[in-house]
Amino acid sequence: MSNKGTGKKISQASAMRRVELGLARRRRREERFRRLSFSAVVLSIGFLVLLFASIISNGWSAFLRTDILLDVHFDKAVLDVNSLVNANYGKLIKQSMRELLPEVASRRDKRALYRLVSSGASYELQKMVVADPALIGKTVSLWLPADDLADMLLKGKIDRESPETERAMSDKQIQWVDHFIAQGRMKQHFNTTFFQAGDSREPELAGIRGAVMGSLFTLLVTLALSFPVSVAAAVYLEEFAPKKRWTDLVEVNINNLAAVPSIVFGLLGLAVFLNFFGMPRSSPLVGGMVLSLMTLPTIIIASRASLQAVPPSIREAALGVGASKMQTVFHHVLPLAMPGMMTGTIIGLSRALGETAPLLMIGMVAFIVDVPGNITDPATGLPVQIFLWADSPERAFVERTSAAILVLLMVLIAMNGLAVYLRQKFERRW
Known part of the structure; x- marks a missing residue:
């Protein structure tokens, strides 16, 4: 043992x-x-x-712009009162620059000196004189935009120590810039142009307002089309549709459409909306319709999940007191599910805001200077504007590309934050 x-x-x-x-x-x-x-x-x-x-x-640094202070004399001999729009405002700027540096004598040096001022400065003078012809004959001190090379020099993006042949600015131009800085005639100010202007070939004149308005109009069209259709489809599939094979087939296809690459919807919009129906190319109307097709599956899935989260006891109680099926859904179930639907809609719209490929396919990649005024005007979107600037060779467009990305990220973060806020504020615990 x-x-x-x-x-x-x-x-x-x-x-x-x-x-x-x-x-x-x-x-x-x-x-x-x-x-x-x-x-x-x-x-x-x-x-x-x-x-x-x-x-x-x-x-x-794109939120700062380099300006130069010039004493502009609105010479009557240069400005034709009968044609203020077509007057030679560039000549006024050249005269002001020569007065600042009278020792610059050769034609080559003068051209280099004139290049320190942006080509858009003459358009600013034109707007001022057209708005107030009383300026003719007067001398006014004005802060005008400097060229992007001078802007890059002040921001440290041009190496002063590199050989002259390896940088975009000559030694004389750098000396002139230092001279203007010492006199207090060249400073950096907040770049309001970046938020107030449309696109431009000149980096110092380029802004995001046109792209922002294009994205806004596109999202408005997307919201107006996708939200009611998605809610109606979700309500029908969840509350009224019989559980048959064709209903299962529709549900599977909706789930599959949510995973389709966005460029496919762009091809669909190109083939149907532009080529077949002949709708205006490069317009927020077509862009919103294409993005609506892309966001429909996402919003439908989120709306169905919100309807499923409503307890059956709500439906049973409504039916028990004599409400019809329609009254039960629209008076009791849908109001309780609406916060979740709104959250799904905002998430879908934030995804649509960041899309580029579908807009490229329908022509919203065009160079658009004017700010769109309605949904049928030619426009581009903020992601497409970023794409265009990223492909530009000028060094100054690099910072504007990053600044536009920052603006887009802030908008996306705000939209997603709004979705989280709505979910937490209106979400019911059953």
Whole structure:
């Protein structure tokens, strides 16, 4: 008996030992998995911080613009009162520049001096004189936009120490810029043009207003088309449609459409809306219709999930007091599901706001200077504007690309924050 008892104790101790070893291995595996998961989160946050740091470091300077102070004499001999729009305002700027540096004599040096002022400065003078012809004959001190090269020099984007043949500005131009800075005639101011102007070939004159308005009109069309259709489709499928094979087929196709690449919807819009129906190319109307097709599946899925979250007891109580099926849905179920539907709609619209490929396919990649005034005017979107600027060779467009990305990210963050706020404020706990 003693041998059997001893053997039994040994076997129990051996089993316990194996269990302890197994538990130790499992704890080590869990600890490794926890560390790997934590490292993945830290790595993701690190890449996100690196991305934002890169965008901010490249884009913050776009919110500043270099201006030059000129004493402009609105010479009557230059300005024809009968044709103020077509007057030679560039000549007035050249005269002002020569008065600042009268020692510049050669034609080549004069051309280099004139290039320090933006070509858009003459348009600003034109607007001023057309709005107030009483300026003719007077001398006015005005802050006018400097050329993008002078702007890049003040922002440290042009290396002064590099050889003259390897940089865009000559030594004389750099000396003139330093001279204007010392006199207080060249400074940096907040770049209101970036928010008030449309696109331009000149970086110092380019702005995002046209692209922002184009995106706004496009989203309005998308919202007007996708929200009612999506809610109606979700209500029918969830509350009224019989559970048959064709209903299952529709549900599967809706889920599949949510995963279709966005460029496919752009091709569909090109073939149907532009080529077949002949609708205006490069307009927010067509862009909104294309993005509506893309966002419909997303909003339908979110709306159905919101309807499913309403407890059956709400429906049963309404039906129990004599309400019809229609009254139950529209008076009780739909109001309770509406916050979730609104959240899904905002998320769908934020996705549509960041899309570029569908808009490229319908021609919203055109160079648009004028700010659109309605949904049928030629326009572009903010993501497409970013795409266009990223492809521009000028160094000054790099910072404007990053600044436009910052604006787009802020809008997207605000839209997603609104969705989170609505969900937390109106969400019901059943």
